[in-house]
Amino acid sequence: MTNGTEDLDHLIALMAKLPGLGPRSARRAVLHLIKKRSLVLLPLADAMHRVGATVRECLNCGNICTSDICDICQSEKRANGQIAVVEDVADLWAMERAKVFQGRYHVLGGTLSALDAIGPEELRIPQLMDRVKTEEVTEVIIALGATIDGQTTAHYIADQLPTVQVTSLAQGVPVGGELDYLDDGTITAALNARKAL
Template sequence: MAASAGPEIERLIGLLSKLPGMGPRSARRAALALLKKRDQLLVPLAEAMTVAAERVRPCSVCGAPDTRDPCAICSDSERDRTLICVVEEAGALWAMERVGAFRGRYHVLGGLLSALDGIGPEALRIGPLVERVRAEGVAEVVLALPATVDGQTTAHYVAERLAPLQVAVTTLARGVPVGGELDWLDDGTIAQALRARRPA
């Protein structure tokens, strides 16, 4: 960045570039867009970020970010308290809620087991999950974790930890997406779809 931009702008660009999916060029474009539309974008964004920093905290029950504790989902008496969906991060929870097909509660692990990154079970919210299942009379735990090596390793570990509690542990079905065409799918997706086939 040219020195003529000033340290404030350089700091803004530097911070924006740390966001997921935002490299230095994207951060520069975003900073310019914010500065161009100061009143419509920059000021409201700064205010929203300040409020979020002050008020949003992880739910003490499930770990999802919210301004109340317990969060709105954990406080909802209409939710099925015997059903917990385990997700890696809040983004997956929000995706599940967007669909509107799940009426249980959630548990956010806060990451995945990863030997390469030095992330072990103690770094995740696996212990609190086991305690919830034990204390709350949970009948089924749905593991909605990524179909990656780390995701599958984490799912296997969580299932092992829950085994002594004799709770049903299920995973999301994987395979051909709705509207998907076979010739556009990768080999792993097709193989998984074949393994998970069911009567027509």
């Protein structure tokens, strides 16, 4: 771009870092935002500022919320003894969208990976073990993707919890699949047909 557009160039460069957007898509998005300045750009900037100032991780489960403990963890209705272990907040949101799971969650923040030097301490596995000890947990549902790292993580967690029923999602989750990309019906079928690890 020409001189005097440093702010626009910076905005386009930032937008290009978003998943699914490259430089050309980012330029189109920025042009759209500018054309719809009062309807989209200014409200979006305001919302992003508020979210940036208030959003944090739930101290209990790792979900994203605006308080120290998220609504799911605070809900007594969700304290049914089940914890679904997910890799990422997007997976938690996918399961919530399906509206079939009524327990609580635990977000690991990734999966074990010897190649990337990601061990249990780099994830939220120790916090999960603490929750199982302190909350009245009767079942831990491993809701990780059907990848090698996901399965390795699932078996590691199951080995650490010999006194609790550990199950995993069953049919409908393809090998190499990630929860965030699955439709609600597939997630429902997988949750309902979970099996012991």
